[in-house]
Amino acid sequence: xxxxxxxxxxxxxxxxxxxxxxxxxxxxxxxxxxxxxxxxxxxxxxxxxxxxxxxxxxxxxxxxxxxxxxxxxxxxxxxxxxxxxxxxxxxxxxxxxxxxxxxxxxxxxxxxxxxxxxxxxxxxxxxxxxxxxxxxxxxxxxxxxxxxxxxxxxxxxxxxxxxxxxxxxxxxxxxxxxxxxxxxxxxxxxxxxxxxxxxxxxxxxxxxxxxxxxxxxxxxxxxxxx
Numbered sequence: 297x298x299x300x301x302x303x304x305x306x307x308x309x310x311x312x313x314x315x316x317x318x319x320x321x322x323x324x325x326x327x328x329x330x331x332x333x334x335x336x337x338x339x340x341x342x343x344x345x346x347x348x349x350x351x352x353x354x355x356x357x358x359x360x361x362x363x364x365x366x367x368x369x370x371x372x373x374x375x376x377x378x379x380x381x382x383x384x385x386x387x388x389x390x391x392x393x394x395x396x397x398x399x400x401x402x403x404x405x406x407x408x409x410x411x412x413x414x415x416x417x418x419x420x421x422x423x424x425x426x427x428x429x430x431x432x433x434x435x436x437x438x439x440x441x442x443x444x445x446x447x448x449x450x451x452x453x454x455x456x457x458x459x460x461x462x463x464x465x466x467x468x469x470x471x472x473x474x475x476x477x478x479x480x481x482x483x484x485x486x487x488x489x490x491x492x493x494x495x496x497x498x499x500x501x502x503x504x505x506x507x508x509x510x511x512x513x514x515x516x517x518x519x520x521x522x
Contacts, residue, residue: 371383
């Protein structure tokens with residue numbers, strides 16, 4: 297369901313659409329209580345059609361909201377109104393690293409700066425028990441203040457729930473074309489037999505796979521390219 301400018305979701309007033317993709321639609325909005333601009337992402341009704349799915353979504357949102365770091369997009373709020381589930385995120389302006397790489401190579405200083413910022417964000421998430429499972433250039437936004445990792449966990453949950461309902465794979469597109477990306481996470485398990493170190497190592501490997509193409513002007517190869 298598309299929302300028009302002036303529509304309200306709780307205390308949030310819709311200003312303009314920003315894009316759409318795998319989870320639903322994304323809007324620029326105004327928090328009428330605090331007077332700040334935010335990004336609101338509505339979730340497709342088919343994705344959270346059960347109490348189990350909604351509970352899982354809310355648990356993940358609580359986990360992600362605990363991540364407070366200058367290089368991680370902040371999750372402010374979640375809500376539901378008139379059958380519309382939504383998440384409220386920090387509003388950011390910039391371009392994805394994937395878009396930046398299509399314009400040519402980055403300088404050594406840029407690669408070093410963004411690489412350090414991405415690594416710092418991942419380290420913070422790991423220390424809070426959250427592992428990124430989909431780190432790639434399209435999930436990193438370059439802003440005036442630095443690199444930002446976006447949407448921890450939420451797109452993965454929506455996709456997983458839809459796959460379990462349909463029992464078939466789905467094609468997931470970026471959440472927006474410009475300015476807002478998607479990423480996913482999982483909790484680091486402390487149960488016997490779990491392998492959290494492997495998950496952390498995977499995140500470090502993904503960081504390297506981002507830094508290397510940034511330096512040589514090529515996007516990393518996808519499975520289809522191999």
